[in-house]
Amino acid sequence: MPRIAIVVAAVVVAIHITFAALLTISDTGVEIGGSDQLGLALIGVVEAALILLFTRPRLRVGRTGVGVRNLTGERLFEWDRVRGMTYPDKGFSARLLLPDDEHVPVLAVQAWDSDRAVAAMNAFRELEQRYHPHIGPDDNGSDDNGPGGTGQDGRS
Structure with a gap:
């Protein structure tokens, strides 16, 4: 984009x-x-x-959480609020999943970026495995507190 x-x-x-x-x-x-x-x-x-x-959209993933910068501002979501990232079937950009069925569009990952979007989603999942306190290397991302498991957050 x-x-x-x-x-x-x-x-x-x-x-x-x-x-x-x-x-x-x-x-x-x-x-x-x-x-x-x-x-x-x-x-x-x-x-x-x-x-x-x-040209401004960015997705930054680190130890403190996930930073999403869309057109105007940047917001940092700490890992305890992040439930995953998904790509809806009919959407044009990815979504960062939050508690209570909330989501934030991630304009940095667009459908028309095809291979780059797939690489960005894979990189996010790897970093999520690394930094998210409730998801370990042997965990599939599901917990007893709500969505976040395979299939519910777009992971395959």
């Missing part, structure tokens, strides 16, 4: 700058000044900046 966002942002800026430059070529009688051209170019820059927000 970051690569696509960068390309789309560059195209948006290029289109706005091109149209801003072409606004002077007009026989319609409408007065278009330099401030109008500048405004159109700046609108393209603002749109590109908003598109570049899609």
Whole structure:
């Protein structure tokens, strides 16, 4: 997704700058000044900046928990709150599972990333095995306190 966002942002800026430059070529009688051209170019820059927000998603897994940064902010979920990560059948991104059937979208793991998404899910599971206090190397992730076992959190 970051690569696509960068390309789309560059195209948006290029289109706005091109149209801003072409606004002077007009026989319609409408007065278009330099401030109008500048405004159109700046609108393209603002749109590109908003598109570049899609380069921000990150998933960080460590000893203290799971950090999920989507478009605007980052949240750290301690391991005692994490029940796993799943990829819904009809979803476009993974979900971090939390207690009480809550979930947080993980935009860093997208369906169209195909092999990279599979690698990210596998890496998450390995790190979960390593750092999660309730899941050991010989444990399949299930406990008596609720969901988190094989099949319920998307593990296979």
